[in-house]
Amino acid sequence: MRRAGSTATPPGRVALKTGVSAPRLRRILLAFVGVLYALSIPWYRGGGETAGSWLGLPDWVAVALLCYTGAALLNAIAWLLTEIPDDERSERDSR
Amino acid sequence: MTEFIRFGLSGLVFYLLGLVALAFVARRARGGDTPADHFLASRGLGGFVLFLTLYATAYSGNSLLGYPGEAYRRGFSWIMATGFMLSIVVVFHALVPRLRPIAVRHRFVTPGDWVRHRFHGESGARVLLFGVSVLMTIALANFLFAQLKAMGELSAEVTGGVISYEMGIVLLAGMILFYETLGGMRAVAWTDAAQGILMMVGLAALAAWLLGESRGLAAMSEQILAARPEIGRVPDTVERTNWLSSIVLMGLASVVYPQAIQRIYAARDGNALKRSLAFMSFMPLATTLVVTLIGLAAIPRFVGLGEVAADRVMPLLLGQWASTGSAYAVAAVLVFLGALAAIMSTADSCLLSLGSSLAEDLFGRPRDAVSTTVFAKRAAGAVMIGMAAIAMVARDITLWGLIELKMELLIQCVPAFLLAIRWRGLRATPSWIGLVLGSAIAIAGTVAGVKRIEGVHVGIIGLACNLAVASLGSLTLGWPGVTARNGGESR
Numbered sequence: 001m002r003r004a005g006s007t008a009t010p011p012g013r014v015a016l017k018t019g020v021s022a023p024r025l026r027r028i029l030l031a032f033v034g035v036l037y038a039l040s041i042p043w044y045r046g047g048g049e050t051a052g053s054w055l056g057l058p059d060w061v062a063v064a065l066l067c068y069t070g071a072a073l074l075n076a077i078a079w080l081l082t083e084i085p086d087d088e089r090s091e092r093d094s095r
Numbered sequence: 096m097t098e099f100i101r102f103g104l105s106g107l108v109f110y111l112l113g114l115v116a117l118a119f120v121a122r123r124a125r126g127g128d129t130p131a132d133h134f135l136a137s138r139g140l141g142g143f144v145l146f147l148t149l150y151a152t153a154y155s156g157n158s159l160l161g162y163p164g165e166a167y168r169r170g171f172s173w174i175m176a177t178g179f180m181l182s183i184v185v186v187f188h189a190l191v192p193r194l195r196p197i198a199v200r201h202r203f204v205t206p207g208d209w210v211r212h213r214f215h216g217e218s219g220a221r222v223l224l225f226g227v228s229v230l231m232t233i234a235l236a237n238f239l240f241a242q243l244k245a246m247g248e249l250s251a252e253v254t255g256g257v258i259s260y261e262m263g264i265v266l267l268a269g270m271i272l273f274y275e276t277l278g279g280m281r282a283v284a285w286t287d288a289a290q291g292i293l294m295m296v297g298l299a300a301l302a303a304w305l306l307g308e309s310r311g312l313a314a315m316s317e318q319i320l321a322a323r324p325e326i327g328r329v330p331d332t333v334e335r336t337n338w339l340s341s342i343v344l345m346g347l348a349s350v351v352y353p354q355a356i357q358r359i360y361a362a363r364d365g366n367a368l369k370r371s372l373a374f375m376s377f378m379p380l381a382t383t384l385v386v387t388l389i390g391l392a393a394i395p396r397f398v399g400l401g402e403v404a405a406d407r408v409m410p411l412l413l414g415q416w417a418s419t420g421s422a423y424a425v426a427a428v429l430v431f432l433g434a435l436a437a438i439m440s441t442a443d444s445c446l447l448s449l450g451s452s453l454a455e456d457l458f459g460r461p462r463d464a465v466s467t468t469v470f471a472k473r474a475a476g477a478v479m480i481g482m483a484a485i486a487m488v489a490r491d492i493t494l495w496g497l498i499e500l501k502m503e504l505l506i507q508c509v510p511a512f513l514l515a516i517r518w519r520g521l522r523a524t525p526s527w528i529g530l531v532l533g534s535a536i537a538i539a540g541t542v543a544g545v546k547r548i549e550g551v552h553v554g555i556i557g558l559a560c561n562l563a564v565a566s567l568g569s570l571t572l573g574w575p576g577v578t579a580r581n582g583g584e585s586r
Contacts, residue, residue, distance in 0.1 A: 049329045068384075
């Protein structure tokens, strides 16, 4: 059962605080998530190189882990900024 | 009989009794026997239950047994699993905000309802729906098979053979059939919620023990590298390409998981859905990373496990942990139940989705009829029995191998969902031709034993061909007529 009046919270609050609209901020965050994904794979090192240790792990593993932690955080914020309307008047039906 | 086995058997009995009780409560809470009530819990799942059911469904026997096994085989590069599990929640951004309102408005029950709605009136729409439904059914049956295999392995390992592999499959599959048939999605979601909590607590306890035993992460890494120094080196180009390919494969294919799509439909409202997905973003760190560490920690402890035996590292670690004292035996049982919970929760979700897809999308039963629910229960039961029988005889297949095969087929449905929801011009006929071509490439690769080419999964290569055919064909055909485009509705 859907609760009356339980449509998605308008994410305008964030826009007021940051001066950037919620949909735009969401897109920026998702772009950063993409960048972190690109950085997580050790393209920046030669294959077969011996790794140093960082944070108790081989350095390229620690970098990947930090990238995924950052991506998780940004992605969670992006979800909170996402508008998922249940109301057909505000539906963005692609068709 | 060791303490671990005794506690394990007692814990198992209590756990199963708890599931039976939950199923009866869910049965009493039902609003009827229509497909919408049985398969979507009357579209009333709130944020907390929705989050836990999404979590328990996404993290399965593959995650709990297969991923530690793969971490044991491949070493540190398996950190990629944390990335590809997170990619699922990232790629959902492309689908959920658009699909959810359409699903609510048109009262969708199955993933096929979207295909039916989107391509309504177009020639080729029925073939596309059939193709998507067949691929989803194969993927779900494969997924179910993997869960049954994992259930059998875990029961046999933890009860020291008191419950054999085969008996474990029969007992637990019977239990799932019982509560799923009795309470539908409501029972599945509620048991998932209980199972999700159990899984989180169990994994956290095991990880804490492993780190404590190894005297911290740095010391654990040293022990791992001392046993297999080569896994600390930077991965070569093929491995890095495979890393990227795995992120794309899992991210795209998991988004069209039928059971995940049905949870999008079953959410109470948009707020509940977005909050659940925000929390889900952190679950790869809380779960996949932990099981990766568990697999890595097994490297110095169990030297020389074979390809298939590596899937047993989790039960082997539990046995070792339990042997260190009574309190640890109880904690190990908690982890065992958590792992079992993860497996059962995924299996029950597969079964529910399988039933609805078979009834509505493949056999064309009406969406709102009670008889559809009855048919779906029977069909799902038949598939469950068939898969259980196969799992009993085909024990020597690695869990990761099964995941890859499933994903490579499922990913071929991506254009019919992700592209179709964002591009009005996508047409049904080129979409099904692309789907057939992509699937043929994925199957041919698997049959020929070529899973990857230079690290790229054959399913991704199939998807590239699929997308090329679907988009170029749609551009050639031009936009559909007014009736087809509007789905026959006046807007």
